[in-house]
Amino acid sequence: MIQTMGLVITTARPAEDLHLLIKELNVDPVHLTGQDVSGATVLRLAATYPEDVLSFTAIDLDSA
16 A cells, blocks of 8 residues: 555555456466566565466565
């Protein structure tokens, strides 16, 4: 969860959207790379849908 100017942003919805895109394109499993905030999203995807992920690289997750 990220808090910015009073807004609360989570990675749950973007991770679910990415999962649905992977399934719709029928390209699973995939190699994922995420940097900064997107790193948190792909980390959530990898944790929630491990069958979608062949490999995962996270870069600079300090602010995520």
